[in-house]
Amino acid sequence: MDLRQLRYFVQIADCGNFSRAAEMLRVAQPSLSQQIRTLEDELGVDLFVRHARGVTLTDLGMQFCDHSRRIIQEADRAKEAVRSRSASPAGRVSVGLPTSACRGLSLHLFKAIAERLPNIQLHIVEAMTGYLDELVQVGRLDVALLYDHKAFEHVAWTEMMVEDLMLFVPTGSPLAELTSIPFAELFDLPMVLPARPNVARIVLEQLAARHNVEARAMDCDSLPAIAQLVRSSQYNTVMPHFAFATEIERGEMIAIPIIDPTPSWRLSVVVSQRTMNMRGSDGVARVMAEVIADLVDQGIWRARLKSEKSYAARNPR
Template sequence: MDLRQLKYFIQIAECGNLSRAAEVLRIAQPSLSQQMRNLEGELGVDLLVRHARGVTPTEIGLQLYDHARRILQEVERTREVIRSQSLTPSGRVSVGLPTSACRGLSLPLIKAMAVRQPNITLHIVEAMTGYIDDFITMGRLDVALLYDHKAFEHVAWTEMMAEDLMLFVPPDHPLVRKASVTFREMFDLPIVLPGAPNVMRTVIERFAARHDVSPKAMACDSLPAIARMVRERLALAVMPHFAFGDELARGEMVAISIHDPTPSWRLSVVVSQRTMNPRGSEAVAEVMADVIAQMVDAGLWRARLLTERGRP
């Protein structure tokens, strides 16, 4: 049994058809069939059930599929570890970006990485902050941008900036004439927030508890859905200014300041100390910090920098 056979078996199991698997692998189907017969003969078990529609892994075949995937993932991680020891950062680095920042940050980050670290391959993962927190501590992500991050043992962070939260309303809403709303008044309106345990919900509830306010709000974990709710006048959204930059530019929404108090949070660039590519991860974190600082300085990201590290 060798790695090539495991790769072939995984592709067959995922395609459910020898012909399709052969096309994906770019090998002749008879050769692929022979490789599987050799593998079954070596192991002394049937790995696939052949039928008119294609093939299906047997119960033992499903066990091999799980083991084979883990083996090939470890081989790839080992390759990245060795590559990362070179003087020039290289290899694959997974980057977690919260939904409210991904749209605006991902493209500038990709462009900057292409210029400054062309040997690094980015894998950008968009998710709500609570999930990114878990992924970074488990080592499933190498680098992340986090709001109000938790101080976990296996991560290092650089606190970048503070960002105020705002109320987003349709352009014809009566609040547009006022240009601001108090934190207490805001909850007399139909508000939508991400659901618990999202950091946005936690921040709002923490501010509410301090000021004896009952934060009644609908829950929605989809940023596009929240934007549509605002556009269709079903609810008003609480988000950072950066989250709806495109909608603001198109005149689909207006951002209203919140005061007494103004809810805010802090953003940090976080690096997992469980990363298999420490040199590459540090390089990505440095570029991300620089890109963020440049966007804040240029007025593209409405926030207050807290550190000089992100400045070029």
Template sequence: MDIRQLKYFVQIAESGNFSRAAEVLRIAQPSLSQQMKNLEEELGVGLLLRHARGVTLTELGQQLYDHARRILQEVDRVKDVVRSSSLNPSGRVSVGLPTSACRGLGLPLIQALAERQPNISLHVVEAMTGYLDDFLQHGRLDVALLYDHKAFEHVAWTEMMVEELMLFVPPGHPLAEQGSVSFREMFDWPIVLPGAPNVMRTVIEQFAARHDVVPAAMACDSLPTIARLVRSGRALGVMPHFAFMDEMERGEMTAVPILDPTPSWRLSVVVSQRSMNPRGSEAVAKVMADVIAAMVDSGTWRARLRTEKARGEARLPAR
């Protein structure tokens, strides 16, 4: 049994008949049939049930199909590892961006990578930070931008900046006229936050616990829905300035500073040390860090950058 036979077998199983599989594989159907006969004889079991409409898998055939697919996927990933060892990083890199940052960061990141790393195929995943953290830990992401990320094994991170959170209100709201709001006072109004275990809610609840405040707030994990709630005046939203730049430019929202205290969080570019494309992942992480730093330096992204030295150092968490 070899990789070629497994590839043939998987294609037959997915095509449902030999003739269609032979067309996809670009080999003669008699040759394909002989390969499957040889495989069944070698294993000593029947893998395919042949009938007028084509073929279906036997129970043992289904088991082989499941294993064969995983083997072929691993072979493809090994190819990416080898390619990533070349001078020019290439291959697929999956990147996770928080919902609050994706709208503003996604396009500049894609444009910068197209210019600086054209051989990398980027897969962008948008989700709330808590989900991205889990995706990274379970190997579904190579790189992610995370807020106050969890420390765990097999990741390196570069802490980029500190971002203050603000209260978003509709135009003409009394707090917009007031110009600022205390952390305690903002809970006199209806507030909407992402639900637990989202980092945003955790940060707010930790601030509240330290200052003897009860943070009553509805839960919503959809940024567009949070935006609609704020625009309608049904609830006020807590987000970083960067999250609702488009709405503010259109005059649909006003950002009100939160004082005494001002909640904030740290943003880090996090890289999985288990990535099957380490060189590609490192290249993407560097481009992301550079794009973020440029946006902060230009004032597009309101945040406080770490020092140049801190930005350039990736640290492994303690085990």
């Protein structure tokens, strides 16, 4: 067997259909079928159960699929490790972005990487900060932007800025005329927030506990769903301004500062020390730090930069 056969096999397993897999792999279906028959003959087992709607993995097929994925991943990582030693950063770099920042940052980051690091293949992963932090620690993400990051042995980080959280209400709400709202009054309103371990929820609940406030809110871990709930005038939410900048620009939401006290969090650019492409990861982290700083300087991202905002200054190589 060879890597090509393993890639074919995994793609078919993911698609559940030979014709769809052939289309995605851009190979002829008869050729793809022949490769799988050859692989099954070599192993002496059936990897798939064929049926009218496509195929499903047999029990042995599922075991072999897990092994195949690890083999492919290690082969790709080995290739990236060699590529990363070239004069110019190259290869695949996976970047984790929290949900509240992904929509506003992704386009700027893709453009900057294409201009400054044309040999880098960027892979964006959107998720909650807690999950992204775990992926960075074990090396499944190369770079990430994290809120209130805690120090761990296998990561390097540069704290970029501090961002305030704000109350978001629909444009037609009576609250839209407010210039600010005290934190103590926040949870008297119908609220929807991401559930723990989302960092925003943790920040708000810890602050509420210190000020004897009961942090009541409906749980929702989907940012688009939260936006829809706020636009429908049923709920309000607390997020950074950057999370709903598009809705504010379209006149669908109003952001109201929270005072006495103002909830906030710190943002850091984090690099896994277990990455197989350290040169590429460092390059992407530097570009991302510069893009973020530019967005803040332009007033697009409302936050307060740390005095040392350069990733390169904090992480010389």
